[in-house]
Amino acid sequence: MKDKPLPTRDRILQAAGKLFQQDGIRTVSVDAIAEKAGVTKRTLYYHFRSKDDLIAAHLQARDEPNLALFKRWFNEAEGDIAEKVGGIFRHLAHSARIAKWKGCGFLRTSVELINLPGHPALIVARAHKKRVEDWLSTIFMEAGADNDAAPLARQIMLLLDGSFAVVLLHRDPSYMETAAEAAARLISDRLPVSGRLQPIVASQTI
Amino acid sequence: MKDKPLPTRDRILQAAGKLFQQDGIRTVSVDAIAEKAGVTKRTLYYHFRSKDDLIAAHLQARDEPNLALFKRWFNEAEGDIAEKVGGIFRHLAHSARIAKWKGCGFLRTSVELINLPGHPALIVARAHKKRVEDWLSTIFMEAGADNDAAPLARQIMLLLDGSFAVVLLHRDPSYMETAAEAAARLISDRLPVSGRLQPIVASQTI
DNA sequence: CAAAGTATACCGGGTAGTGAATATACACAA
DNA sequence: TTGTGTATATTCACTACCCGGTATACTTTG
Incomplete structure (x- = not known):
């Protein structure tokens, strides 16, 4: 599409992102990232203080878009909250069916x-997961789950991250549909009136 | 206790186990394992064809005892099946509270x-998780869950592995109690008579 | 000119794996 | 009992390579 020449720093981040996602963090060398970005290693070290910094920056760059994706999947799904959360799992299962998916x-x-318990990337990762959990918690709260909202959000997170782990191991995305079903049970158990979301915009189907 | 001199191969396996558990697989060098086992690297390579072989052998050695531990935790817990499964999560939470726990x-x-999609260790790992899942499935089956037994077992596995993942990231074992509660809900939803286990030996109720 | 950015070439250290020789244990013959 | 052959088990020293990071000098651009 648009081949905007993209600043060097972003090209490095993008290259690192692809390689980290594909092969993992530790196996990917700085040399490989630099080469993929079309840049010498020295240039990379001009933009990032160390590989550890680059890793943290990479996750930071993924934080916002990743959460946005979840929100979109939730919002675009039809039905009550249980079904909308199920939409997230269904989209995840869809992603997982393509070969390149890596959890x-x-x-x-x-x-x-x-x-490396104090690694900066871990802080970013924890913050990201917390953001997702808090977002879910807010949704359940607004749907009237009251005191159940927070633990319910945690349980959905357990199913979500459990899906990532299990599907990565077994390479069987159908686990995500199993997770969706479990999530639906847990949600409708605790939401009043089967938890249909109040119309936010205008024409939410009643 | 008994300082039986333990065959070399087992000493290597044991040293590898400790190091892999503590620091991960890729970061631990063969040299480090050999040194910890009090053995030259060359003798390590006499007993194992490669580091990859050693990794697979290590997981294989953990398969049986690990499953046995789950079974013990389940059996020793009091109450109906939901509570007995909860016992697994509670013991896990207890383990996770000690600093050395690494998921x-x-x-x-x-x-x-x-x-490395075809790595032998992955096959061992998948088989292990399947064994646990099948064991759970059998339990639910015997408790009368019928067609629900298999999917229910998968959902418990999602919560279990989700716990591992989430607690490893956040270092907050209380997630495991949240998982136990979710498991209890999913189980008692689908087991008849609140799922108290029938005596297995003679008097299976018809 | 000065600052930002890039290139070449290098360093010290760590990696998985190997070659060749040696030590130990035990079977069997004299 | 002693000597000898053989398979198992172990050691030391080594290779060939890859890694994160850097010293220095050059190029581009405002």
Whole structure:
């Protein structure tokens, strides 16, 4: 589409993103990232202080778009809240069916950096997951779950991240539909009136 | 206790186990394992064809004891099936509260070897998780869940592996109690008579 | 000119894996 | 009992390579 020449820093981030997603963090060398970005290693180190910095910056760059995607999937799905949350799982299952899918980069980071407890990328990853959880919690709260909203959001997160882990291992996206079903049960158990969302815009179907 | 001199191969396996668990697979060098086992690297390569072989052997060695632990935690817990499954999560939470806890080695392997789809260790890891799932499925089946047994077992696995992933990231074991509560809801939703386990031996109720 | 950005070439250290020789244990013959 | 052959088990020293990071000098651009 638009081949806007994209600033060097962003080209590096983009190259790093593709490689990290595909092959993991530790196996991807700085040299490989620099080459993929069409830049020498020295240039990369001009824009990022270290590989660790680059990793954190990479996750930071993924934070917002990732959350936005979840919101879109939720909003575009039809039905009550249980079904709208199910929409997230269904879209995830769809993604997982393409060969290149490699699970959740934020969770994977916590595994790859397991021996570096204070790593800056871990802080970014935790913040991201918390944002998603808080967003879910808000939704349940607005739907009248009251005191159940927070624990319910946590349970959905467990199913969500569980899906990432299990599907990454077994390479069987149908687990995500199983997760969607579990989420639906947990949600409709605790939401009043089967939790149909109040019309936000104008014409929400009644 | 008993300082039986333990065959070399097992000493290597044990050393590898500790290091892999603590620091991950990729970051631990063969040299480090050999040193920890009190053995030269060359003798390590006498007992294992490659590091990849060693990884697979390590997971294989953990398969049986790990499952046995789950079974013990389940059996020792009091109450109906929901509570007995909850016992697994509670024991897990207890483990996770000690500093050295590092999540599930089987799941972590699938992350660390993400760019080696055919790696033998992945096959071992998948088989292990399947064994756990099948064991749960059998339990639910015997409790009368019928057609719901298999999907229910998968949902418990999602919560279980989700717990591993989430707690590893956030370092907050209370998620495991949230998972236990979700599991209890999903189970008692689908088990008849609140799912108290029938005596297995003679008197199976018809 | 000065600052930002890029290129070449390099360093010290760590990696998985190997070659060749040696040590140990045990079977069997004298 | 002693000597010898053989398979198992172990060691030391080594290769060939890859990694994150850097010193220095050059080029572009306001």
